Amino acid sequence: MLDDLFEDLGGHSLKAARLVSAARKVPGLEGLSLEDVYAAPTIRALAARISGTAPVVVEHAGTFVRIADWKRRLCVVAQTAALLPIYALAGLQWFSPYIAYTHFAGRMDRISALVLSALFFTIVPIASMMVSIVAKWVIVGRFKAGDYPLWGSYYFRWWLVRRIIGVTATPYLAGTPMIRGYYRMLGAKIGKRAYIGTGVIDTADLFTAGDDAIVSDQAVIATSSVERGMLRLGTVTLGAGAFVGSQAVVGRNAVLGDDAMLDDMSAVPAETIVPPRQRWTGSPATFAGDVPPRPARTRREAPAATFGLLVGALLLPIIAILPIAPGLIALMELDWATTGYAYVLVSPLLATTYIVMMCVLTVAAKRLILGKVAPGSYALDSGFYVRFWMVKQINDLALRLLHPIFATLYVIPWYRALGVKVGRRAEISTASAIVPDLVEIGPESFIADSVIFGAARIGHGTIELAHTRIGRRSFIGNSALLPSGAQIGDEVLIGVLSKPPETPGDAMESGSTWFGSPAIKLPVRQVATMFDEGARFNPSRGLIATRLTIEAVRTTLSLTVFLVFFSLLFSVVGDLDDLERGGVIIGLAFPFLYLGFCLACGGFVLALKWIVAGRYRATTAPLWSTFVWRTELVTATYENLAVANLLEPLRGTPWITVYLRLMGAKIGKRCYIDTTDLTEHDLVTIGDDVALNDFAGLQTHLFEDRVMKVGAIRIGDRATIGSLAIVLYDAEIGNDAQLGDLSVVMKGETLPDGTNWEGSPARIAIGA
Secondary structure, three states, X not given: OOOOOOOOOOOOHHHHHHHHHHHOOOOOOOOOOXXXXXXXXXXXXXXXXXXXXXXXXXXXXXXXXXXXXXXXXXXXXXXHHHHHHHHHHHHHHHHHXXXXXXXXXXXXXXXXXXXXXXXXXXXXXXXXXXXXXHHHHHHOOXXXXXXXXXXXXXXXXXXHHHHHHHOOOHHHHOOOHHHHHHHXXXXXXXXXXXXXXXXXXXXXXXXXXOOOOEEOOOOXXXXXXXXXXXXXXXXXXXXXXXXXXXXXXXXXXXXXXXXXXXXXOOEEOOOOEEOOOEEEEOOOOEEEEEOOOOOOOOOOOOXXXXXXXXXXXXXXXXXXXXXXXXXXXXXXXXXXHOOOOHHHHHHHHHHHHHHHHHHHHHHHHHHXXXXXXXXXXXXXXXXXXXXXXXXXXXXXXXXXXXXXXXXXXXXXXXXXXXXXXXXXXXXXXXXXXXXXXXXXXXXXXXXXXXXXXXXXXXXXXXXXXXXXXXXXXXXXXXXXXXXXXXXEOXXXXXXXXXXXXXXXXXXXXXXXXXXXXXXXXXXXXXXXXOOOHHHHOOOOHHHHXXXXXXXXXXXXXXXXXXXXXXXXHHHXXXXXXXXOOHHHHHHHHHHHHHHHHHHXXXXXXXXXXXXXXXXXXXEEEEOOOHHHHHXXXXXXXXXXXXXXXXXXXXXXXXXXXXXXXXXXXXXXXOOEEOXXXXXXXXXXXXXXXXXXXXXXXXXOEEEEOOEEEEOOEEEXXXXXXXXXXXXXXXXXXXXXXXXXXXXXXXXXXXXXXXXXXXXXOOEEOEOO
């Protein structure tokens, strides 16, 4: 009765999750959460906590709606036909300049051909945006809030518009006044001086933002979701001066009043109203205090700054291809100058050259355009912001284009050259939004995938920068967020989809563990003791050499394969251009050629997975092991080749499930899959009629104490996983269960059949 689960009985996070999952089978305890156990770790305390609260009314999922099979088949046929123009639009944005070069090089001198083809890199992205605007109004007209059957005609039109917008170059405009104009043309109602830092807002007609409203980088305006066999569309309204933090989610039919504030990594559930001048935080978000009055902003934005951002946005597509264009053109020239295809053997050299040049470009841009950055507050309509925005966009491009270099030993010297202070034996995966001069990563620390690390905070007319530091042997989990100015002590763990505690000094406590939003302190965490220090922190020279070799292949493989397929595609284009009416033939053939290119990328990844990794099984391996490096090689190539080229347009269609099954995942019938965030595919089991909404992650592995733990995930029939939600390994989602946006199911946890959960960590959604 009085024994502490953690202090006396040797419990840890995994045992707590299994205990809670077992207790949920007892009548009256269906709503027990991990947070309850951490807050009351003895039986007596837990009983008092449960009896001292109002009875939990478990909100069960509603009735599942299934459309007639013939209507679904008709939708699939329509989607399949629509994929060809979608792929064509995606490919034209970066292939068309090379097609132009192929055409002009035989008709004028090479320099003139280069200049004309370079113009396409500026013109085509703008043209694609205009196409997306016209397509939206022609295909849908004005979106209307309501519930529509999944796989029905309205769903098809919503999906088609979404995918067309998804393949356009809108990220180039994020954080500039021009993106307001783009979304206004799509139907959004956006006030003066509003800041939109995210590149994609779904169903723009349903989004309203007042004057001076702020939507931070990587925030999700969730005007749509798929649940229980229905596409559900609703409005999102931000009042004047309202603030939405980084990686925050505003749910369907939610309202933030004037000057209301939603903190970073916080989620306002659907139908929620946040009153004016209130600050809400957490997932799900709750009241956390009043918001102080904001300074008045009446003057117009400086025209010079707007013009600078416009010029920068026009130049970005050209900057993006500067390191790779010489290699691509060299391949084309070699093709024209030789017979046969032996010239593709230079692709590995060109891939290596590109990676080095892209790293050099980011370092040069940071030093020449921005210089050394000091902490402080800067105006959004200043020359500093224009320079800061430009360098940030270039770094974001590098994050996408150099994705395989992250989580390798080669990323460390690059980050140091950018100005990041990186300690010895630190590990860095895809940390995003960093301000290099203001970031310090301690020795032997570990930054996992998709961490927002010290992102600049946008204020009303300002951008605020501060030093962000983590100490020695600290661990920042997948999709975690460290706000600008965060200070993390030694051997501290910030969990998956978590942020540091509200009180700044708490995160400096050595050896502490924090999880969730808002963060709760975990008394004990499971510690990996089966591997020695050498396999985790201090490898031998032989291990270092082996890792460098494998990671050299990983870093260059995706681009090498890309260059080979690119050169083969353009060999065909060149042959077609020599024919009479070659331009017309190329125009007609290009969608099919590009689709073949994308299928070839996907096919290569399939072969690589089965040859290099085989069938994944639950296992445990130290960081310094060939298993980890092989699986990371497969994952990086999957994300860089298959996802980027083939799978993104397939989201929301049955064809993505076909590919994921070929990779080893077990997926049932009629599933809606709007995410590609699967890694060890063989360990994922998904039932019939499941909905995985955008950015949902089925995380079949974790790195804990530099040990990779791999386990299975099971999603039951008709279950729903919300946007940005994460399910950790060894977890099980019951039939008809529903997990809300920005929520986490812990490793070893089970959500009972038919229940509705939300939050980080997940807790029962309380019925009215």
